[in-house]
Amino acid sequence: MTRMDFTHVNAANQPTMVDVGQKAPTRRLARAHCRVVLGAELLGRVRAGELPSHKGPVMHTAILAGIMGAKKTADLIPLCHPLGLDDCQITIEPDGPDALRVVCTAVVTGRTGVEMEALTGASVAALTIYDMCKAFSHDITITGVQLIEKTGGKRDFLRSTNS
Amino acid sequence: MTRMDFTHVNAANQPTMVDVGQKAPTRRLARAHCRVVLGAELLGRVRAGELPSHKGPVMHTAILAGIMGAKKTADLIPLCHPLGLDDCQITIEPDGPDALRVVCTAVVTGRTGVEMEALTGASVAALTIYDMCKAFSHDITITGVQLIEKTGGKRDFLRSTNS
Amino acid sequence: MTRMDFTHVNAANQPTMVDVGQKAPTRRLARAHCRVVLGAELLGRVRAGELPSHKGPVMHTAILAGIMGAKKTADLIPLCHPLGLDDCQITIEPDGPDALRVVCTAVVTGRTGVEMEALTGASVAALTIYDMCKAFSHDITITGVQLIEKTGGKRDFLRSTNS
Amino acid sequence: MTRMDFTHVNAANQPTMVDVGQKAPTRRLARAHCRVVLGAELLGRVRAGELPSHKGPVMHTAILAGIMGAKKTADLIPLCHPLGLDDCQITIEPDGPDALRVVCTAVVTGRTGVEMEALTGASVAALTIYDMCKAFSHDITITGVQLIEKTGGKRDFLRSTNS
Amino acid sequence: MTRMDFTHVNAANQPTMVDVGQKAPTRRLARAHCRVVLGAELLGRVRAGELPSHKGPVMHTAILAGIMGAKKTADLIPLCHPLGLDDCQITIEPDGPDALRVVCTAVVTGRTGVEMEALTGASVAALTIYDMCKAFSHDITITGVQLIEKTGGKRDFLRSTNS
Amino acid sequence: MTRMDFTHVNAANQPTMVDVGQKAPTRRLARAHCRVVLGAELLGRVRAGELPSHKGPVMHTAILAGIMGAKKTADLIPLCHPLGLDDCQITIEPDGPDALRVVCTAVVTGRTGVEMEALTGASVAALTIYDMCKAFSHDITITGVQLIEKTGGKRDFLRSTNS
Numbered sequence: 016m017t018r019m020d021f022t023h024v025n026a027a028n029q030p031t032m033v034d035v036g037q038k039a040p041t042r043r044l045a046r047a048h049c050r051v052v053l054g055a056e057l058l059g060r061v062r063a064g065e066l067p068s069h070k071g072p073v074m075h076t077a078i079l080a081g082i083m084g085a086k087k088t089a090d091l092i093p094l095c096h097p098l099g100l101d102d103c104q105i106t107i108e109p110d111g112p113d114a115l116r117v118v119c120t121a122v123v124t125g126r127t128g129v130e131m132e133a134l135t136g137a138s139v140a141a142l143t144i145y146d147m148c149k150a151f152s153h154d155i156t157i158t159g160v161q162l163i164e165k166t167g168g169k170r171d172f173l174r175s176t177n178s
Numbered sequence: 179m180t181r182m183d184f185t186h187v188n189a190a191n192q193p194t195m196v197d198v199g200q201k202a203p204t205r206r207l208a209r210a211h212c213r214v215v216l217g218a219e220l221l222g223r224v225r226a227g228e229l230p231s232h233k234g235p236v237m238h239t240a241i242l243a244g245i246m247g248a249k250k251t252a253d254l255i256p257l258c259h260p261l262g263l264d265d266c267q268i269t270i271e272p273d274g275p276d277a278l279r280v281v282c283t284a285v286v287t288g289r290t291g292v293e294m295e296a297l298t299g300a301s302v303a304a305l306t307i308y309d310m311c312k313a314f315s316h317d318i319t320i321t322g323v324q325l326i327e328k329t330g331g332k333r334d335f336l337r338s339t340n341s
Numbered sequence: 342m343t344r345m346d347f348t349h350v351n352a353a354n355q356p357t358m359v360d361v362g363q364k365a366p367t368r369r370l371a372r373a374h375c376r377v378v379l380g381a382e383l384l385g386r387v388r389a390g391e392l393p394s395h396k397g398p399v400m401h402t403a404i405l406a407g408i409m410g411a412k413k414t415a416d417l418i419p420l421c422h423p424l425g426l427d428d429c430q431i432t433i434e435p436d437g438p439d440a441l442r443v444v445c446t447a448v449v450t451g452r453t454g455v456e457m458e459a460l461t462g463a464s465v466a467a468l469t470i471y472d473m474c475k476a477f478s479h480d481i482t483i484t485g486v487q488l489i490e491k492t493g494g495k496r497d498f499l500r501s502t503n504s
Numbered sequence: 505m506t507r508m509d510f511t512h513v514n515a516a517n518q519p520t521m522v523d524v525g526q527k528a529p530t531r532r533l534a535r536a537h538c539r540v541v542l543g544a545e546l547l548g549r550v551r552a553g554e555l556p557s558h559k560g561p562v563m564h565t566a567i568l569a570g571i572m573g574a575k576k577t578a579d580l581i582p583l584c585h586p587l588g589l590d591d592c593q594i595t596i597e598p599d600g601p602d603a604l605r606v607v608c609t610a611v612v613t614g615r616t617g618v619e620m621e622a623l624t625g626a627s628v629a630a631l632t633i634y635d636m637c638k639a640f641s642h643d644i645t646i647t648g649v650q651l652i653e654k655t656g657g658k659r660d661f662l663r664s665t666n667s
Numbered sequence: 668m669t670r671m672d673f674t675h676v677n678a679a680n681q682p683t684m685v686d687v688g689q690k691a692p693t694r695r696l697a698r699a700h701c702r703v704v705l706g707a708e709l710l711g712r713v714r715a716g717e718l719p720s721h722k723g724p725v726m727h728t729a730i731l732a733g734i735m736g737a738k739k740t741a742d743l744i745p746l747c748h749p750l751g752l753d754d755c756q757i758t759i760e761p762d763g764p765d766a767l768r769v770v771c772t773a774v775v776t777g778r779t780g781v782e783m784e785a786l787t788g789a790s791v792a793a794l795t796i797y798d799m800c801k802a803f804s805h806d807i808t809i810t811g812v813q814l815i816e817k818t819g820g821k822r823d824f825l826r827s828t829n830s
Numbered sequence: 831m832t833r834m835d836f837t838h839v840n841a842a843n844q845p846t847m848v849d850v851g852q853k854a855p856t857r858r859l860a861r862a863h864c865r866v867v868l869g870a871e872l873l874g875r876v877r878a879g880e881l882p883s884h885k886g887p888v889m890h891t892a893i894l895a896g897i898m899g900a901k902k903t904a905d906l907i908p909l910c911h912p913l914g915l916d917d918c919q920i921t922i923e924p925d926g927p928d929a930l931r932v933v934c935t936a937v938v939t940g941r942t943g944v945e946m947e948a949l950t951g952a953s954v955a956a957l958t959i960y961d962m963c964k965a966f967s968h969d970i971t972i973t974g975v976q977l978i979e980k981t982g983g984k985r986d987f988l989r990s991t992n993s
Binding site (some may be wrong): 673674675676678680681683693712716724725727728731732735736739743744745746748749750782786787790791793795797799800801802803805807808809810811812813814817824826829 | 836837838839843844845847862864868875879887888890891892894897898899902904906907908909910946950953954956957958960961962963964965966968970971972973974975976980987
């Protein structure tokens with residue numbers, strides 16, 4: 016077990032990008048999620064502003080922020096490759112009595128995966144929900160930021176529902 | 179309990195910024211943290227690359243990414259005010275047998291708080307740790323993204339250690 | 342009438358910033374507007390998706406894009422000074438049978454005005470409306486991008502309603 | 505006529521990107537224009553600074569700002585895809601006794617069109633002309649921001665000269 | 668002589684920002700320069716395109732790029748504080764038979780100096796000259812990037828002309 | 831020898847991009863270097879903080895800043911094409927008794943070269959070293975910013991070691 020196993024750290028222990036030029040461009044998808052635990056009262060306030068079929072401004076704002084954040088991934092994560100996105104979808108749904116669940120799906124036709132784009136999109140959407148609710152309370156926690164699915168690269172990944 | 183309580187949503191249910199021009203500039207601090215649960219084996223690998231007194235590249239890279247991310251907060255969170263930062267400090271320490279704890283402290287002399295800067299800095303640092311470890315495993319979870327302290331604004335905030 | 346009258350062009354005919362350091366910081370406001378002429382049918386489609394009291398996604402998206410665009414003004418307009426914004430408000434309302442009217446109000450406590458922020462915010466909001474409607478038609482025109490009000494600087498400005 | 509017709513709004517009325525991954529990359533061009541109405545006196549001042557064969561700083565600055573703005577389109581328009589540009593050309597010419605006409609042509613080899621890049625480039629160039637002239641007057645209007653041509657996608661578009 | 672002397676490295680050898688909040692805002696100026704050695708033939712080509720009183724596009728483009736680059740300093744240099752600029756001026760003049768000299772002056776009213784803004788502005792202007800000339804030759808060298816003057820902070824600095 | 835030879839200046843002497851759409855995508859590499867002359871004492875301080883096998887924070891920070899700067903090239907250099915990078919590597923080594931040498935290698939599979947990415951990456955890394963050392967001294971000079979190698983385009987380039 017040596018330090019050189021880290022793909023982003025070279026033999027001299029310097030941070031390094033990974034050369035992706037030899038890989039063939041493939042269609043790659045990654046999906047990440049997280050939970051924003053607001054408490055029951057605050058979740059109620061958010062939901063009260065959202066008609067059943069017309070998502071209101073908290074969720075809209077968070078969705079847009081998440082999509083725009085996913086597009087900025089290579090600006091935020093130092094060793095990420097810049098890449099175009101074919102698609103980025105974010106959904107936000109109530110998850111239990113006190114939380115919202117954010118799911119971000121990123122898709123690219125490219126030489127490297129979009130896990131970080133999906134994770135960044137979900138995180139920025141969650142932070143935006145926090146920003147819009149923080150006047151009420153700072154008892155808000157973003158939790159469970161995880162990759163849930165990944166296809167199109169060397170190894171597919173699918174998180175079992177119990178993990 | 180009406181929808182208009184949301185500071186970032188106006189009476190017409192449109193997203194809106196909050197006018198901070200009437201507030202006096204004060205010295206404001208916010209501190210946020212989160213945990214990156216890596217599992218014991220992966221935490222061991224990260225620590226093996228870090229000498230006791232010389233933090234190695236995973237943590238350095240994450241610290242720098244977090245600071246740069248905190249500076250980008252107003253670009254990422256749609257309704258945040260652009261503001262200069264007097265200071266931004268990030269620390270990353272092992273937290274139990276399987277996780278790293280990221281703490282981000284942001285300070286400004288300004289008309290509005292820096293909670294979102296602290297939360298964004300901690301989140302981007304955590305995402306960068308994820309990026310540098312993901313070749314080993316996707317069993318990584320970022321959790322417990324929370325504000326822990328806030329001073330200098332209308333109301334101070336200090337999270338009790340048990341929450 | 343000499344070329345040197347241009348504040349952004351110096352005696353050598355080179356582009357130049359204006360030094361604002363000697364001005365006192367004051368509260369400054371600028372308001373700009375524009376019209377997005379969609380045609381009656383397309384305006385109807387946009388309005389059909391927007392409940393009376395809950396602005397729907399076309400307008401929300403445009404409002405958020407405009408606010409974020411206003412924050413990027415100094416990145417976009419080469420000789421603009423970087424400055425924080427105290428506030429930025431965008432409203433979008435139907436204007437006659439075939440158009441939407443965008444109004445952007447920018448406010449700063451600073452040494453220079455925010456006309457360009459208001460004009461940029463209105464323009465980016467209008468471009469976003471265009472983007473969201475362009476699958477239906479390219480018979481869309483953004484027109485009448487103008488400053489309508491400016492206070493707090495050396496000279497106030499208020500556009501007469503007939504111009 | 506339902507709301508779901510909007511390509512950027514999904515069945516739940518949430519804003520959404522369009523997945524372009526199934527499209528083949530083709531050579532796509534879009535051309536947009538707008539007019540900056542300065543009034544005869546201000547147009548004269550701008551032209552006095554511009555030698556016949558050597559465009560002076562107002563127009564140069566606007567051309568460069570427009571090109572750089574076109575490259576930032578996906579940062580500005582929330583649901584636009586990030587894409588490389590093969591080319592972006594901007595021309596600025598007098599148009600009648602009181603106005604300048606800006607034309608922006610954007611070209612890409614990609615899976616989606618560049619209408620928004622052309623419109624954004626033209627708009628940012630026009631805003632930059634405004635910025636450089638605003639010390640003289642705020643009687644400046646940007647008008648007629650329109651797509652004039654589009655090739656290489658599903659449907660070509662060419663605006664008739666009378667519209 | 669210990670490592671902790673570095674203001675941007677803390678006792679744990681981690682990169683760190685410097686807290687500037689306790690400093691009083693003062694008017695601060697920094698001036699940096701560099702030379703772009705093009706060779707006599709290429710310098711002749713650049714000058715042939717520049718009329719005596721109307722700087723042509725190579726220099727204009729470089730000046731604008733340098734100003735915009737100076738505004739991006741806090742985005743580029745990880746531990747720099749974000750700050751507004753009161754002013755940024757760039758001049759480019761022939762310097763001997765084979766080179767151009769770029770001088771960038773940055774001014775702020777703030778809590779920290781603008782040396783990095785001046786150095787970054789000069790460097791980006793020089794890189795832009797390189798970009799516009801590189802089709803002719805890669806025998807171009809950017810050299811002598813230095814601070815030449817600094818006022819308004821704890822210690823003034825003025826480079827002697829012989830160094 | 832006419833002005834129109836400049837690829838980034840058109841017949842009307844306006845700045846212009848180069849259309850790269852007709853070129854085939856190829857694997858292209860560019861390598862640039864520069865020296866940061868710190869003086870012997872300051873170089874000693876930097877090296878004292880860097881263990882033989884664990885690069886410390888000055889160099890790490892500079893490497894990361896350079897990689898992130900290379901990714902921002904098209905934002906900084908007005909007429910550069912936006913492009914993804916397959917890889918970007920930066921090394922920093924002592925060079926003689928008083929200087930550090932920065933080498934930046936950029937690689938892309940694309941229609942245009944990455945010289946400017948390599949030069950920008952090296953320059954931003956050097957500026958970051960300057961920023962981290964400037965509390966000690968402003969007797970620091972960045973010098974010899976040059977392209978040293980280029981392959982994969984129309985003409986390969988390799989700088990002879992004596993130039």
